[in-house]
Amino acid sequence: MVKKILSTVLVFTLIAGFMFFGAQPKAVAQDLVFATVVKSVAFNWFLRMEEGILQFGEDYGVTTFMEGPSVADSAQQIAVIENLIPQGIDALINVPHGVKEQEPVQKKAMDAGIIVITHEASFVENAHYDLEAFDNKAYGEEMMRELATRMGEKGKYVQFVGSLTNASHNEWMDAALAYQQEHYPEMESIGRYESKDDQEVAYNTMKDLLKTYSDIRGVLGSAAGDVVGAGRAIEEMGLSDQIAVVGTSIPSYAGELLKTGAVDLAMTWDPATAGYAANVVAYKIIQGEEITEGMDLGVPGYESIKIIENENGVPVIYGSGWAKIDATNMDQYPF
């Protein structure tokens, strides 16, 4: 009996100990708490975003933190937000894996009086503001121009998106496709494939696509790992010189392949400044400031914002400009 009690006490002490050990030292006596929820905390992309979020917290004296599931999954992301709502956060910045699935929980947060800002979700319905690094249509068109130049403006190409319900990815690809159909009649899309935000899926899909469509000459990637997976497949098959690979990515993902030329061009925006800017928007709203056209959010790329209302009446804030990264300038982008 004593042994039983003793072991029970031991187990509880252990659990309590672990909980204390794991508890992050949260700043006290600060008024505002902003949570940023991302697709997955295990993506380097969002670890870079976290830097911006924490920097904002320091600059503005707000308690900020980033949370999210360990794999990109809408159901898990919704659960994370559900748990945050009753914890009394003042603002929620959400980067949804799938936009449609997460509308209800964003509405729930708004109903609870939380300021909701989304990112990479320009056709969102339930949010106070959405913030995009740039105009998605222009970005998709630019991607297509870069690809077309490298393909000699002819031949077949394939499009990758992280998920078929990801708003930004599909907007870029829609714009790229429309632009191609209008300007490059000799090019042809063979379709849009889902990488499930998983490089291994992109790799296998690319290998199999090359066997089915022997004359692929170009690849457009949306998720940061798309061009990496596809680029690996292309490199291992010795086709780096024959296939142009252009898409969203960052040097820590695509660096090696940019050097070898398997990935020709990575286009991106800095997730840190995007995270910072989104938090600034939430802060200004809470302070009662109005968000206006041409406003300076205080980080590079967002010095003069554009605001356009989307079809659901949610104002979308656009920053300006994107970065184009290839082997020559990748050292300037340390993320």
Place this chain on the structure above:
Amino acid sequence: MKKILNSHEFVVFLILVIISIVIGLRNPLFFSASAIFDIIRGSIVYCIMALGVLMVLISGNVDISFVAIAAMASYSTHMLLLGLGYTGGIGLYLVIAIFFGLLVGLAMAFITTQFNLPIFYVSLGYQTLWYGFNLFFVGRAMNFDLPEGLVGYYSRFLVRVKDPVAGETGLHVSVIYLLVIAIFIWWLLKYTTFGRGLYAMGGNREVAIRAGFNVKSITYLMLALSGGLAAVAGVIQSAYSRFFNPVLFMGQDLDVIAAVVIGGAAITGGRGSVIGTILGVVLIQVLNRGLIFMGVSAEWQKMVVGLVLIIFVSIPAIAERRQGRLKYFPVSKEK
């Protein structure tokens, strides 16, 4: 001969052949050496994990923590060696990772045997525990820094072939690991007391104990081996994809178990074979990838895999009913 023709493994093999022919009719390139090598490459890692799962299933248990053990062992090994400035090849990676895998497997065996808990219950927590361990203690970011010796491992081939379409591919060297492991497990299952003990445990645990099998030590060895195999799979997969991932294989546990079940292992224990397991993994791989060769959508492919699974779990039950021996209800038969 008749015994072979009636075996579950032969049925799986037959279906594999039929499906391959159907795919091959639509796209003859499916039968090219390069396509076959790609499918083998895609199967190796899952075969290695599945052979660990096979032992656990034969013993009448279900374990879902092996994916997390694979992630923990490979990621921790990588971060450790990276910190030490290691520049060598995959050898030391495997040794250290296997050590981690064995250790964690033994710890799990300790918990299950000490408190007499079903492995499944323990593995529920165990999976979360080791993913959490990675994210909290080791690191959250995917790591792309490969030691010199590991660069190029992803395209080290035994045989190189020209791809019929473009470029080249080959039979990856890691197929040797799989062969060695498969023969070892086959020998264990067929010729050792440990192997016979596994089948006996799965058939009827009480009877196995009374027949003099040391169920406890069998459990220790089984889980240690399963942990070690998962570790090998984790390292090879990471070397393939050129980065180490703290949440490697997350969400793929049931896919692997499904492959083993398709290969003829009974989820209730007492039945299963090495050949069947390998065929099961290859069959899922062919189903998944063949549909790209045929140009059908990802959603349809998921449904097909589900249907195949249902058919395969019903086959042994139907066969047994026909032979008039209802294995799981021996009492009703005696009346």
